[in-house]
Amino acid sequence: xxxxxxxxxxxxxxxxxxxxxxxxxxxxxxxxxxxxxxxxxxxxxxxxxxxxxxxxxxxxxxxxxxxxxxxxxxxxxxxxxxxxxxxxxxxxxxxxxxxxxxxxxxxxxxxxxxx
Amino acid sequence: xxxxxxxxxxxxxxxxxxxxxxxxxxxxxxxxxxxxxxxxxxxxxxxxxxxxxxxxxxxxxxxxxxxxxxxxxxxxxxxxxxxxxxxxxxxxxxxxxxxxxxxxxxxxxxx
Numbered sequence: 001x002x003x004x005x006x007x008x009x010x011x012x013x014x015x016x017x018x019x020x021x022x023x024x025x026x027x028x029x030x031x032x033x034x035x036x037x038x039x040x041x042x043x044x045x046x047x048x049x050x051x052x053x054x055x056x057x058x059x060x061x062x063x064x065x066x067x068x069x070x071x072x073x074x075x076x077x078x079x080x081x082x083x084x085x086x087x088x089x090x091x092x093x094x095x096x097x098x099x100x101x102x103x104x105x106x107x108x109x110x111x112x113x114x115x
Numbered sequence: 116x117x118x119x120x121x122x123x124x125x126x127x128x129x130x131x132x133x134x135x136x137x138x139x140x141x142x143x144x145x146x147x148x149x150x151x152x153x154x155x156x157x158x159x160x161x162x163x164x165x166x167x168x169x170x171x172x173x174x175x176x177x178x179x180x181x182x183x184x185x186x187x188x189x190x191x192x193x194x195x196x197x198x199x200x201x202x203x204x205x206x207x208x209x210x211x212x213x214x215x216x217x218x219x220x221x222x223x224x225x226x
Contacts (some may be wrong), residue, residue, distance in 0.1 A: 004158075033213075042204065042218040043159070058213060090158050102208045103149060106158035 003027045004107035006091050012113045019078040021110050023091030025071075032074040033058075033092040033104060034066060036085075043090065049074055081114045088112070123220055130226040134195045138188040138205035138217055145207040149214070150179060150190045153202045162190070162203075192222075200224045 003026040013019050023032060033048040035058075045058030047066040055066050063085060067075045078085055088111050092104040128134050140148070146167040151159035163174045165181050165188075172179050178191040188205050202219040 040218070043216040045213050048213065102147065102214060103161060103164060104214060105161060106151075108158050109156075 004091060004093055004105065006089075006107040006110050008110060009108065010111045012115065013081055014115050015082055016080050019081050019112065019114075021076045021089055021091075021112070023074045023076070023107060025074075025091075025093050027093060027095075027105075028071060029093040029095045030071075031094045031102075031104075032068065033094075034064070034074065034076045035090045035092065036060065036087040037090060037109075038087050046076065046089075081112075083114050086112060086114045124218070125221045125223065127223045127225065128195050130195060130197060130224055132195050134190075134192040134199070134222060134224075136190045136192075136203050136220045136222065138190075140186050140188060140205070140207045142207060142209060142215075143183075143186060145209045147208040148179070148181060148188050149206045149208070150177075150188075151204045151206065151216075152199075153204065153219070155201075159204060195222075195224050197224045197226055 005024045007022045031050055034046040035043045036046055037043050044060045046060055046064050047055055047058055049055045049068040052068055065077045088109050090109050091107040094102055094104045149164045150162045152162050153159045163177050163179050165172045165179045170181055176193045180189045192199055200223055202221050204216050204219045206214045206216045208214045
């Protein structure tokens with residue numbers, strides 16, 4: 001998984017509780033991404049980061065926030081989890097050093113269930 | 116909005132056959148395309164990529180073909196093996212924008 005770890009790998013939580021997912025990379029890549037994957041929707045971008053403290057919204061950012069205080073760590077927070085946020089969450093990284101290419105490498109995923 | 120899609124949600128082949136997985140894209144300005152493989156319970160794994168200035172690119176047992184005239188992308192897997200069973204996604208990218216992923220084709224290989 002290209003030097004990417006995600007924690008926790010599985011989590012069950014209750015509606016209304018805060019949840020933080022962590023992505024850690026050892027590749028020193030500049031770009032990091034959070035996606036969610038749901039049946040019938042494929043992979044959808046939540047937020048991404050293009051450097052320490054530099055983040056931007058993706059397609060489905062409502063209800064999520066992110067932080068990146070170090071190159072190697074990208075955190076995804078659900079301030080108040082809802083059942084619609086039950087999903088599998090993937091972190092990805094890319095170096096974007098090859099011109100227009102944007103090859104992204106993915107972590108193993110976190111399965112989140114909100115009851 | 117524009118998105119990348121796949122022609123077939125499932126594909127079943129016999130071990131040893133060649134597999135062809137298709138993908139149609141709608142953004143004629145896209146200049147970079149990637150194929151990913153995702154096994155059950157794992158994250159997507161990069162297989163092969165191609166830029167818009169190319170028509171064909173070969174890897175180990177895989178070939179990607181790009182037809183810009185009809186906005187079509189295909190992944191060919193030679194001598195398909197049971198270990199190739201997975202969901203395959205195509206993705207497109209226009210310089211400076213985020214990757215757009217298709218929904219995937221499930222490849223089932225029977226021995």
